[in-house]
Amino acid sequence: MNVNRENIITIQKELSNLIGCPGREEEVTDYLLLKLEQLDVDKAWIDPLGNVLAIKEGSDPNGLRILLDAHVDEVGFMITHISDDGFIYITPLGGVDKRLMLSTLLQFQNEDRERTIGVVSSTPPHFTKPDEREKVPDITEMFVDIGCKTKEEVIERKLDIGSVGTFYIECIQLNEDILLGKAFDDRTGCNIILQVLESLKGEKIPNTLLINFAVQEEVGLRGAKAAAYTLEPNIALAIENTSANDVPNVSIPKVSTKIGEGPAITTADRSLIVPKTIIDRIKKAAEIDDIKWQYKKSVTGGTDAGSISLTRSGIPSGVVAVPCRYIHASAGLLNVEDIENAIKLVVNFCKI
Ligand SMILES: [Zn+2]
DSSP states (O other), X not given: OOOOHHHHHHHHHHHHHSOOBTTBOHHHHHXXXXXXXXTTOSEEEEOTTSOEEEEEOOSOTTSOEEEEEEXXXXXXXXXXXXXXTSEEEEEEESOOOGGGTTTOEEEEEXXXXXXXXXXXXXXXXXXXXXXXXXSOOOGGGOEEEOSOSSHHHHHXXXXXXXXXXXXXXXXXXXXXXXXXXXXXXXXXXXXXXXXXXXXXXXXXXXXXXXXXXXXXXXXXXXXXXXXXXXXXXXXXXXXXXXXXXXXXXXXXXXXXXXXXXXXXXXXXXXXXXXXXXXHHHHHHHHHHTTOOOEEEOSOOOXXXXXXXXXXXXXXXXXXXXXXXXXXXXXXXXXXXXXXXXXXXXXXXXXXX
């Protein structure tokens, strides 16, 4: 099976540069709905929560109904206060490490999808006591400077309490294999689903494919729950981005996944224990084309698979994830070859 690396990189960059904070994912869902129009699905629509759902009917009426899920949201921030002198206070949407925040650039999005860039700061070090300098303030204590002198100037930009923003970086290619950018968790999964549909274009497979581009994963696996109820799958696969910690000072037993070693198969995380039947099906899919894969070793994090598995009378669900370093930070780093292998793996998973 051939994959188109150039197209994978182009879509990865486009998806990474979009803004889709939890509950405010429209820029990403609009993009995906447009892409689906060219991908030979039988039906595509947006549900009341904002999930993008699609169905590609199979040729066998007794075939499986397989759900492929990837979440569209990324960790972000919501404005909680604007000071009279134009500084913006925020709260995180999703898990963000406060140590990674100071001096990063954020971009806020207004209702017209215009962007405003600012820098995160706190009391300058020259004006703090030595013991204060050792501590990292909470994110809610930090402020964002967007260069406005007054609250009115901020409001003029159509930013208000409840407006959202995310890290500011344009996705860049560092070398033949490596991309650096934001929101790879989980625009990578969205890209993989688009590529899987592209490679199945014009082809009828026995199983019916159900697609969910899910909203609000980062704040509690929310969108997937409603979508799984609607789509009524027999089995499900969450296609994710997972933490790679193949970096200095991590001892080998503690390395969960490594970049460049293939997509990671989850056996368990904090949201589910993956049924043996699903793990075996994923491994069988890999075996067909001798696709490189690895286990996700740490039992950490939660995914939409956990939420989907508890829908209706229970849905056996698994996770395939592309390893990414510095997940949930201002810039993540991944290997394109892992995306290519994930696409091949998911295509086989759907066909068998
Ligand atoms: Zn994720």
